[in-house]
Amino acid sequence: MPGNRPSSHETLFPGGGEMGARLRAHDWAATSLGPVAGWPPTLTTAVRIMLGSRFAMWMAWGPDLTFFCNDAYRPTLGVKDAWALGSRSDVVWAEIWPDIGPRIAQVLRTGEATWDEALLLFLERRGFAEETYHTFSYSPLADESGTVTGMLCVVSEETERVIGERRLRCLRDLGAGMAAARTGAEVGAVVAGCLGEGTRDLPVALAFLAGDAPALLAHAGLGPDHAAAARPGEAASAALECLGPAVPVAALGPLFADLPAGPWDQPPTHALVVPIAQQGQSRPAGVFVAGLNPYRPLDEAYRGFVDLFVGQIATGLANANAYEAERRRAEALAELDRQKTVFFSNVSHEFRTPLTLMLGPLTEVLDSAPAALDSDTRRLVELAHRNGLRLLKLVNALLDFSRIEAGRAQAAFEPLDLARFTAELASSFRSATDKAGLVLDVDCTSLPEPAFVDPEMWEKVVLNLVSNAFKFTLAGRIAVRLRAEGGRALLSVADTGLGIPEAELPRLFERFHRVEGAQGRSFEGSGIGLALVQELVRLHGGTVGVESRLGEGSTFTVSLPLGQVHLPQDRIRAARAGVSTATRSHVYVEEATRWLDDGPAGPPDLGEAPRPVPPGLTGRVLLADDNSDMRAYVGRLLGDSGHVVEAVGDGTAALEAARRHAPDLVLSDVMMPGLDGFGLLAALRDDPALRGVPVILLSARAGEEARIEGLAAGADDYLIKPFSARELLARVETNLRLARVRREAADALRRVNETLEAQVAARTRERDRMWRLSKDVMLIARFDGTMTALNPAWQAVLGWQPADLVGRSFLDLVHPDDHARTEAEARRIEQGETTLLFENRYRHADGSYRTLSWTAVPGEDHLHAVGRDVTEQRELEDAFRQSQKMEAVGQLTGGIAHDFNNLLTGIIGSLDLLSTRLRQGRTDVVERYIEAALASAHRAAALTHRLLAFARRQPLDPRPVDANALVASLEDLVGRTLGETVSLESRLSDGLWPALCDANQLESAILNLAINARDAMPDGGRLTIETRNVTLDRVFAAAHGDVAPGAYVRLAVTDTGTGMPPEVVRRAFDPFFTTKPIGQGTGLGLSMIYGFARQSGGHAVIASEVGRGTTVALYLPRHDLPLQAGPPAEAESLPPGPAETPAGSGETVLVVEDEPAVRSLIVDVLRDLGYRALEAEDGPAGLAALRGAARIDLLVTDVGLPGLNGRQLADDAREHRPGLKVLFITGYAENAAMAGFLAPGMQMITKPFPVDLLARRIRAMIEGGSS
Structure with missing residues (x-):
């Protein structure tokens, strides 16, 4: 029976994942295999084995070779997965049937299994023929009689492995070849060779070198006479325009047309253009154009392979360039070495002549009778002779070396x-x-x-x-x-x-090498002694x-x-x-x-007499030089000038001597054993006690670079050998003088710092006193809210011990409703802004909440805040406001009650007279009494509307408004309202932004302000309406309540009337406040205007001076988008003159209204107009009707319904009737006054409303109108 079929399937084929579920749900009776109940046991067993296996398997059975597979095989099917089950196998795999069909036929014929390893098959599983590789075996499946009726395939897809190994082999060969490449040409040869091996992934490829003369580095898959290879400059430029994602080959331009197919049967359709990076530069070294395999998708692995291939090219080029640069450098060094040898040879010869003429006379002088020379003169001559011999030794060594290298040494x-x-x-x-x-x-x-x-x-x-x-x-x-x-x-x-x-x-x-x-x-x-040896x-x-x-x-x-x-x-x-x-x-x-001792003192400078050092500029000089003659000579010069000199032979000894007794100046050679001059300088600068000691470095290294290096290392001066005695003494004197000035400045600065520290300490004591004694709470906290310091006032104000709160977040104490505002304010402070006034509620230790008013400033990583308890102040203000409201209610009771009684008298009296005349049969005066009653009712509706506007509960329709156009359209009406004694002037700003507000309400506000201005100018005057763009900053916003800073359109109405005193200005926007006698005004006019501005997201301000006039300015938010062309928005009203009420055509309207009189009225109107009307008394009843099967063309619903409000009813209705049109009716609906209340296909009409307006609105919506 059909009813048992699912259970039969469940029994035969339990589990099996997604494919098992599909197999059980498939209509097998429509296939050549017939119902499952008739399947042979061998088939069901084979299917169950296949479904339960986690290896990818598929099988074919029966005369049509019906297709089965398990979940593991589904990725191989790709897009065929949705329909393959139960289809003919030759249809499922039509694209590869020439490859697999003979194998399957062989299995069916011989009953012997087949085996294929990594067989290439072009599967169409993604919408295109794809290169894939599979290792599989076809095994025979026999029925109960032993006849082979089907086959089972166990398959493992090898595509990723085969292609991955192929790409890896290509990259490995490329990397190995690049390691041996030494020139750009060799790099190109390696690239070409690897492209020839890897043509399946890169069937066509070209590598171009960029630069002033673009060249073709390597190519594969196309001949050298192809346009792209023959014109590399143009081809490279065209390719560089297509960097990034793969592009169609045609996008590369005509040079790349007619690309060959390579190893495939069709040419590449897309190419990937990749820049060849150039080390250390943003400009690429070249560009690589890869014609992509038409049978593989460009996935992340394919893109990665091309990127790695190009990266190997870039590395090879960089290595080749580096090798070429090194080769040129080696050649340059060899040439420099040869030039140096020639130079030394020439200079050495030139040195020997003057040395001979120096050493000869000196030797004769020394060989003369001892009495011919005094002891000081003999020491001078010995010093010169000794150092002349040293120079001769060096010259001889250089000359020997140059002769040996030149092959001219004669041993x-x-x-x-x-x-x-x-x-x-x-x-x-x-x-x-x-x-x-x-x-x-x-x-x-x-x-x-x-x-x-x-x-x-x-x-x-x-x-x-x-x-x-x-x-x-x-x-x-x-x-x-x-x-x-x-x-x-x-x-x-x-x-x-x-x-x-x-x-x-x-x-x-090696020559000139030193350890x-x-x-x-x-x-x-x-550095040539051992090389000479x-x-x-x-x-x-x-x-x-x-x-x-x-x-x-x-x-x-x-x-x-x-x-x-x-x-x-x-x-x-x-x-x-x-x-x-x-x-x-x-x-x-x-x-x-x-090298062992200092020897005798050096000679004086014979050419220049040392300049006497003025008293007071002498000092203790520490001299460090590894040459004993230099130590003796410089030491004597400084000693004769009045300095106290301590001479040492290396930097280590100099550092020890300086730490024993700080010198006034250090004079050090740069090149010394152990700690050299730069090392000594660094050690002195790192020692706090010696950091200020001036240091002069002595060096034989000439040139500006050497001087800059010494000064950059921190030396005060740098003296190059040879130097004169006068220059040495002058440098020492100057640096001693500068050191003295620095010491005096440091002493003065220290005294200033001591004074400042004393002042800071005094201010700190004062600050600590304020911290301790302040009655306001003080707080230091991190920007994440963690409190780090609190003053004692926390205990007095909030009952908390400050020590108990340190480490906690101040948000733990903030009232939950104030959390978001407090966090936002903390973020503002973290961004560097100062909080002048911010209030929130903090929890007292007893669980109550206190209102605190905060001032806060940001620090480097903390905020500092002072909070004052304003709880009692706010309670007094609330009480005062409540008393004002009660006073206003009294005024409302007098004024509004009087106005409503007058209106109700007109309505009731007219209706009573109408009833009397109808009983008397007199119908000639019916229309007059009806018009009188309607007029009173309309005046009552207008008064109610003004009350709603004051309460900010009237529904608004905010739209982009051109305030200039609106003012211009009202000029005639305003002029007639003002009368002949008041002149009207409009000052409309060019380029005025669109304002976002309700145009009807803005018109009412302007007319209301014009009437107020007229009443304030009984003897005439001038009324000015002005518009302009303004941007309100945080200062304005802080001074005017909760106004948001930003862009606004300012519309101001100014009169030259009597003006208002300050106490009246302060209360002018208060509800029910009026200076008129009871019965002559409700006090809602300015309140309504203020409510409209605030409800629109803006603000209103009054500026007035007695005897000079009044300005009322409205700030309306700017609309960010430009205005659409079209007429300005107009108030919704009845058209002038009589108009025919539109009738219905049998459409069905559901009316949901909880007020029976209103519901009955609307239903009667609808039925009179030819509509089919359904009614419901509340939201649940209306929802039940909407969920029924009856046709409903329009839903008319009150907004304020018991149980389920009108918007909730509409939303639920649209779930069952998408696109249902909804007309809301409202008298006092808070939610309806919110922006965004109306969705597409919804409109609203406000109670009370004329019947004709209701009829036209219903007709327009049914015929296709929307909000």
Whole structure:
């Protein structure tokens, strides 16, 4: 039975997820398989296995190969998922049937399973043919008779894996190729090669280089004669216009037309244009145009692959550019090195001549009789001679080096007793090592055969190595060994010195290389000594090496072949007798000795007499220089000028001396062992006690850059060697004077600070006194509300102990209704604004609430607030306002009651007379009595309307209003109202903004103000109506209640009448306030105008002076959008003259009104007009009628209904009857007066209303009108 079918399906195919539910719901009787109840057990079993499996499976069964699948297979179906179940398999997979159909047929025919791994299939599962890969097996399914009737496919989609591996392989090959690319051309070749391998993902691709001459870096998939490849400049420019998302190929321009298909059967339809980034620059190095695979979607992985491919290109280009720049730099350095060698060679030759002419006369002077020179003069000559020899040594080293590098070194090899010669050279340092407290161990054993060496060169080798060991060995020993080993002479110079960092060993023998931070006896040195040793040893066919451990010492080993067979025969000469080393070693030994002590004082400056230093400008100078001659010379100059000088040999000693006794000035060399001049300067500036000591740096580094570097590091002055005595003394004097001025200024500033601190302390005491004694609560809090400090008044005002509130949020104490306003005000303060007046309610410790008035200012990360308890003040104000209201009610009772009694008398009297005349059969006066009653009723309705306006409860229809046009349209009416004795002037501003308000109410307000002005000018005068744009700021808003700051349209009415005294101005907007006698006014006119302005979101202000006149200004909110062209809004009224009331055509109107008389009236009117009227007495009854089946063309409902108001009824009705038109009727509806009350298809009419107006409104809405 049909009723059992669902349960049968549930039994046969339980579970199975979404596909199981679809299978159970499918109408199988309409397929070739027939009802499920007739399916063979093998089929149902196979289907149940498939549905329960979490592997992707599909199966085909029966003559039509009906299609089944499980939930895991649904993603493979894509858009076919909605209809595939139960369809023919050859229809489901029509696009791949040529590939899979023969396989299925084979399974059905042979009963043997098939197997395919990562088979390419073009599935149309997303609306286009898509490249996919699948590993699957087709297995036979047999019925009860053993006949193969279907097949089961277990499949795993491999698309992401196959394509991902393909892309990864392409990127890996690209990265490997880029690692070896050294030029832009090689980068292009690598890119082209990888594009050739990866053409399935990038069937067509071009890489362009940008710049002044755009070029094609690489391309694939199209020939070099293609327009895009042949015109790279134009093609690159066109491509750069299409950066970003994929674009159709046609958008790239005609150069990219007719792209080839590559490995696919159709060309790319879309391309991706990606900039090739240029390191460190915003302008790209080029652009890559990728023709996309037409059989793959451009998903995130595809986009990422292209981005990575382009990123590899950018990296390859950056590396190639860097390699090319490094190659050019290496060539430039090599050229610079060659130029430097030539320069040193030339300069060294030029130096030797003047040095000879200097050293020769000095030697003669020193060799003269001792009595010929006094002691001071001899010291001067010795100083000059000693430093001349040092300069000669350096010049000789540079010249030797330049000759060796140029291949012009002429070594003269001769047989020597190398052991004796080496021992003599090393022993010349004995006096220096003894003075330094070092052990010099010289052990040179005789060699079995002579060694052929150039004596002068070997001398430089030994002296450089021993001098170097002495310089960097501060304690311990120096051992010099010479021995024979395996036909070679081995010289080793070992020390227990500082050692050399391992990282520096490979570069130790490079020219001009110096180990940074080496703590030797002196920082002096050219950095060519060891390089010269290496070159000299190589000339002898030998080698030199070094072993060193930092902090343990170093061993230099020189290995020379014995004999002469390894030497050029033309450079060998016979042995000379007695080679002496005294002259050549003297320079090395004397220089080493000068590293140990300061020696004699330096000579005075012979060229310039030192300028006497004025009394009071002398000071204690700390001098730091590793050169003893320089220390002695500068120390004597400063001492002779009256300064007290302490001289030290390095920066560390200078820092220790400064900390022992702060100097007035520090004079330091830049290059020193250990702590250099810059290090000393930094240490002084970091020491608070020494930070103000002036520092002058001395340096041999000339040039503006060196001076700027020194001053930028914090030095007060920078003096470049060589300098004159006068310049040195002048710099010292100037810096001492400046230091004195700075000290005096610092003392004055300190005194000022002490005075200010005293004043601050006094003010702080006063502030603390106010904090303690103030009766107002004071608060310091973070901007998140956490209170950090509270004054004692909190206990007196709110009953809380301040300590109990610290750490809590002030929002914990704020009344829940005031939370949002308080948080908003705190955010304003956090943004830097000051709160002048803000009130909220705080919870007292007893649970009651007190009203506090706050003033608050922002700090850096806190707000500071003062709050005054105004609870009693506000209660008094409320009581006063209540008394005013009661007084106003009394005035209303007199004035309104009188007016209503008059109106009711007219109505009742007219109706009584009408009734009497009708009984008498007299109908000639009926119309006159009816018109009199209606006139009184209309005047009563107008009075009620004014009461609603005052109460801000009348429904408004706010629309954009052109106030200028509205005023212009009222000029005739206002003029007639004013009479002949009052002139009218309009001052309408150009460019006036649209105002957002109810145009009808604005007209009434203007007319009301004109009438008031007329009454204030009994003897005539002038009335001016003025409009202009204004922007109200926060100050105005704070002074006028809750007015919001912003843009407004100001409309002002000014008269030249009697004016009002201040006490009347203050109460002019109060309800029922009037200066007229009882019965001559209700006191609602200005209240109605004020209520209209406030209800519109604006404001009203009165300015008046007795005897001069009054100005009433309305501020109406600006409408942000421009006005639409069209006539101004007009008041809704009856058309002039008689008009025919429109009749109905049998439409159905539902009337919902809880007042029986009104409901009966509306129903009678509708029926008289030809409508079918339904009625309901309240909201639930109306809703029941609306939910029924009867046709209803219009809903007419009161707004204020019991149980369910009119808007709720309309909303519920529209859920059942979408598009139902609704006409609201209201007499006093608070909700109806709110903006946004009316939705599309809704209108409102206000009680009381004329019957004709009701009829026309109903007719218009039924025929298609809307609100």
